[in-house]
Amino acid sequence: MELELFSGAFFSALLAIILIDLVLAGDNALIIGLVARNLPKESQNRVIFWGTFGAIAIRALMAILVVYILAVPGFMLAGGLALVWIARKLLTPQDSAEESHLVKAPAASFAAAVRTIIIADAVMGIDNVLAIGGASHGSILLILLGLAISVPIIVWGSQLVIKLVDRYPSVILLGGAVLCWTAYGMIVREPMLVSWFEAHPAAKLVLAVLAFSIALAPWYAERLSESMKPLTVLLPAILIWMLGFEVAASVWKVQADYLMATTQGEYLMEGLRWIGWLPLAALFLWVRERLVLRSARLARSPQ
Amino acid sequence: MRLIHRSHRAANAVRTVSPSGELFVASIVICMILASFGDAVDPTWFGEAGLEFAIFDLGGEFSVLAMRHWHLLELLLAGGVMAAGIMILRIVAGAFFRPLDPADSGAVEKVPIKL
Numbered sequence: 001m002e003l004e005l006f007s008g009a010f011f012s013a014l015l016a017i018i019l020i021d022l023v024l025a026g027d028n029a030l031i032i033g034l035v036a037r038n039l040p041k042e043s044q045n046r047v048i049f050w051g052t053f054g055a056i057a058i059r060a061l062m063a064i065l066v067v068y069i070l071a072v073p074g075f076m077l078a079g080g081l082a083l084v085w086i087a088r089k090l091l092t093p094q095d096s097a098e099e100s101h102l103v104k105a106p107a108a109s110f111a112a113a114v115r116t117i118i119i120a121d122a123v124m125g126i127d128n129v130l131a132i133g134g135a136s137h138g139s140i141l142l143i144l145l146g147l148a149i150s151v152p153i154i155v156w157g158s159q160l161v162i163k164l165v166d167r168y169p170s171v172i173l174l175g176g177a178v179l180c181w182t183a184y185g186m187i188v189r190e191p192m193l194v195s196w197f198e199a200h201p202a203a204k205l206v207l208a209v210l211a212f213s214i215a216l217a218p219w220y221a222e223r224l225s226e227s228m229k230p231l232t233v234l235l236p237a238i239l240i241w242m243l244g245f246e247v248a249a250s251v252w253k254v255q256a257d258y259l260m261a262t263t264q265g266e267y268l269m270e271g272l273r274w275i276g277w278l279p280l281a282a283l284f285l286w287v288r289e290r291l292v293l294r295s296a297r298l299a300r301s302p303q
Numbered sequence: 304m305r306l307i308h309r310s311h312r313a314a315n316a317v318r319t320v321s322p323s324g325e326l327f328v329a330s331i332v333i334c335m336i337l338a339s340f341g342d343a344v345d346p347t348w349f350g351e352a353g354l355e356f357a358i359f360d361l362g363g364e365f366s367v368l369a370m371r372h373w374h375l376l377e378l379l380l381a382g383g384v385m386a387a388g389i390m391i392l393r394i395v396a397g398a399f400f401r402p403l404d405p406a407d408s409g410a411v412e413k414v415p416i417k418l
Contacts, residue, residue, distance in 0.1 A: 012375035012377075013375075015376060015379075023307060024305065025305065025306040026304070026305060027304045027305065027308070030304060030309075090305075093317055093318055094314040161307070162307070165310055165312075165316075166312050169313050170321065170325060171313075171316075172307060172316035172320075173325065174327075174328050177328055177332050178375065180335075188342075201345055202343050203343075204339055204342050205336075205340050212335070218317050219317045
C-alpha cells in the first residue's frame with residue numbers, strides 16, 4: 001500500500017514509528033560503557049565513535065533489508081506474530097534491573113570492542129526495525145524518517161527518553177497498543193491471507209481482539225483479582241479455538257456456519273465449535289487449581 | 304537491554320501508570336477494536352439484507368461502520384474524546400450520587416431529627 005505524502009495516513013504511520021522508536025530504543029550507551037571500560041582512554045573515544053557509527057550503519061542496512069523481506073509471502077504474518085509477542089514483553093513488569101546478556105566481558109582490543117557494539121545493536125534493533133517496517137507500509141521515505149528519528153535517540157537522546165517515560169509511563173502502554181495495532185495490520189495485509197480475510201471478514205475482529213488479549217495480558221492481569229487471573233489464558237485460548245474452526249472450515253472445505261449446515265455432521269461440528277471449549281476450560285482450571293496453586297500454597301505455608 | 308528499563312517507573316508501566324493515562328490508552332485500545340469491528344462488517348450486507356434504513360435512517364453513519372480504515376491519528380483523537388467523556392460522566396455521576404449517601408452519624412452536616 002503506497003501512502004500519499006503528508007496525508008493523514010502518512011502522519012499516522014510517522015507517529016507510530018516515533019512511538020515505536022521511543023519504546024523499543026536499545027541502551028547503546030550502556031553497551032558501549034560495558035565493552036570499553038577496560039580499554040585505554042584514547043581507545044575509548046575511538047570505540048565510542050566507531051561503535052556508534054557501526055551501530056547506525058547496521059541499523060540502516062537492516063531497515064532497508066526488512067522492506068524487501070516483508071514483501072516475501074509469509075514474512076508479514078511471521079513479523080506480525082513476533083510483534084504481538086514483543087508488545088507483550090514490553091508491558092511485562094521488570095522487578096529488578098535487567099543485566100545486559102549481550103556483553104559477557106569487557107573487550108580486550110579496539111576491533112573486538114567495535115564488533116561487540118555492532119552485534120549488540122543489531123540484536124537489540126531487530127524488533128525496532130521489524131516494527132518500523134510494519135508501520136511504514138513499505139514506504140522508503142517513512143523508513144528513512146524512522147531512521148532519522150532513531151539515530152539521535154541512539155546517540156544523544158537517551159536521557160530525554162528516560163525522563164519522558166519516567167514521567168509518563170502511559171507512553172509505554174500506548175507504545176504496546178500501537179505495536180499490537182501494527183501487528184494486526186501486518187497480519188491482515190499478509191499477501192497469502194488477504195483473500196481469506198476478504199472471504200471471512202468477521203475473522204478480522206476475532207484476530208484484533210486475540211492480538212490485544214495476548215499483547216495486553218500483563219496490563220489487564222494487574223487489574224484482575226486472583227480468581228479472575230486464568231482469564232489471561234482462557235480468553236486468547238477461546239479466540240484461537242474459534243479462529244481455528246474458521247481456518248479448518250476453509251482448509252478442509254467443511255461447513256462451519258450453522259445457518260447453512262444441512263447434515264448431522266455439520267451440526268455436530270457447529271456444536272463442538274461453540275461449546276466444545278467448555279470441558280477444556282474446566283480441565284485447565286482444575287489442573288491449575290490442583291498443581292500450580294496447591295504447590296504455591298504449600299511453598300508459602302510454614303514448615 | 305531497552306532504554307526504558309533504566310527507569311523503574313517505565314519498566315513497571317502497568318503498575319505505575321496514572322489513572323487518567325490508563326483511561327486514555329484504554330479508550331484508544333477500545334477505539335482500535337471498534338475500528339477492526341468496522342473493518343469486519345461490510346456495509347453492503349445491510350443493503351443485501353434490505354436494511355439500508357439501519358445505516359441511513361437510524362444514525363448508522365455514526366456507528367462503528369464510520370470507523371472503517373481509521374488511521375492512528377484519528378484513533379488517538381477519538382480515544383482522547385472518549386476518555387474525556389468518561390471522566391466528565393464520572394464527575395457528573397459522582398456529583399449526582401454523593402448527596403444520596405447518608406452522612407456519618409457524627410458528621411457536622413448531619414441534621415438532628417427528633418420525632
